[in-house]
Amino acid sequence: MKLLRILATLLFAAIAVSPAPTFAGEGGRTAKPVIEIANPGKCVAPVDEMRRNHMEMLKHQRDRTMRQGIRGEPASLNACIECHASKKTGSVLGSNENFCQSCHSYAAVKLDCWDCHQPKAGFKATGVKP
Amino acid sequence: MTAPQEPGSNPRRAFIAAAGAGVAGLGFTAIAPGLHLMAVGQADAAEVRKAGSAASPAVRWGLLIDAGKCAPGCTKCIDACHTENGVSEKLPDPRQNSQWIRKIELVDRRDGRKTELPMMCQHCANPPCVDVCPTGASMKRADGIVLVDRHTCIGCRYCMMACPYKARSLVHVPLTEQNPEVPRGQGCVESCTLCVHRVDRGQTPACVESCPEGAMLFGDLNDPSSAIAKRIASVPTTQVRSDLRLNQGVRYQGL
Numbered sequence A: 001m002k003l004l005r006i007l008a009t010l011l012f013a014a015i016a017v018s019p020a021p022t023f024a025g026e027g028g029r030t031a032k033p034v035i036e037i038a039n040p041g042k043c044v045a046p047v048d049e050m051r052r053n054h055m056e057m058l059k060h061q062r063d064r065t066m067r068q069g070i071r072g073e074p075a076s077l078n079a080c081i082e083c084h085a086s087k088k089t090g091s092v093l094g095s096n097e098n099f100c101q102s103c104h105s106y107a108a109v110k111l112d113c114w115d116c117h118q119p120k121a122g123f124k125a126t127g128v129k130p
Numbered sequence B: 001m002t003a004p005q006e007p008g009s010n011p012r013r014a015f016i017a018a019a020g021a022g023v024a025g026l027g028f029t030a031i032a033p034g035l036h037l038m039a040v041g042q043a044d045a046a047e048v049r050k051a052g053s054a055a056s057p058a059v060r061w062g063l064l065i066d067a068g069k070c071a072p073g074c075t076k077c078i079d080a081c082h083t084e085n086g087v088s089e090k091l092p093d094p095r096q097n098s099q100w101i102r103k104i105e106l107v108d109r110r111d112g113r114k115t116e117l118p119m120m121c122q123h124c125a126n127p128p129c130v131d132v133c134p135t136g137a138s139m140k141r142a143d144g145i146v147l148v149d150r151h152t153c154i155g156c157r158y159c160m161m162a163c164p165y166k167a168r169s170l171v172h173v174p175l176t177e178q179n180p181e182v183p184r185g186q187g188c189v190e191s192c193t194l195c196v197h198r199v200d201r202g203q204t205p206a207c208v209e210s211c212p213e214g215a216m217l218f219g220d221l222n223d224p225s226s227a228i229a230k231r232i233a234s235v236p237t238t239q240v241r242s243d244l245r246l247n248q249g250v251r252y253q254g255l
């Protein structure tokens, strides 16, 4: 967790100094994450706080929802997807421009959430006949 | 992890010897993987809990299944469950497919009388799956719903061994078709959640809603004025393998 924090902080510091999120200036040698936000400006907390603490917020919320059954909290993975899924792919994953994947691949922090959670906004599963 | 024991329920250890008898002792002669749900117009859907409030121990969610009404060959409840919970994978070895709910056929060997019923996690008040879990992932919520917290499940499958009802399945392959409200993925064990995401917003489980025969009744066992509590108070019902004294939240009628 500590390592994750340090990485995340480093990453966000990197983003902070490059407000035009593409490659660090034409000719820059360091690739920067390209972050596509479909619905900007509606986040549950200021950008700085989200960058540093989103994993903590989600972890505590997930435990309260899972263990105590508390619903409707502001921090919610599904709510993240609703705003941050790419307009092109409908997902927060898929290419290095998509919201979650862009930073996480840049920072080399493994994303486990999407092994179980659905990364596409508004996805409807169909299920199979037994 | 353990909710308060209900009065009259037995200490957990008591069932261990009996559990040795295991599923073979159930007397079920055939397990049909097909199934249906049974639901009828439910008078007392769950009340919508206020956002931010926790599940209450005053409530105990339960199901009453009328095996007499369950139509032979019908699989509507299974279909509804799979759609609701995004169970969409079909594996080359069908024994590895997840079964959140399945149809069981009971045959009385003396006279050949057949009864079909849907079987799923029985939401035991004294759940052996919770007792054995080494990580605390297998848990019982305050309102009696037994769940797997996949964030801590390591896929060891002890709970699958411990469950007398074969209610749990391991997900064997990577998944991509999850419903947003029902996260599930490879390497974790899962079972019927009593559609906890629906119950928390005041709906009944998908199986209950889908049953054309009205064979399933969902409600609060602790509320004497609920339809389910009234029915249990007035007609004979059974908990399957009640000798194990797990005090299941799922009860059957007409067995």
Ligand code: SF4
Pocket (backbone or CB within 6 Å): B120, B121, B122, B123, B124, B127, B128, B129, B130, B146, B162, B163, B164, B165, B166, B167, B168, B191, B246
């Ligand atoms: S039926 Fe099986 S999985 Fe469900 S609570 Fe009982 S022991 Fe656990």
Ligand code: SF4
Pocket (backbone or CB within 6 Å): B132, B133, B134, B135, B136, B137, B138, B148, B152, B153, B154, B155, B156, B157, B158, B159, B160, B188, B189
């Ligand atoms: S498979 Fe998961 S829920 Fe079951 S006993 Fe092991 S850790 Fe617990």
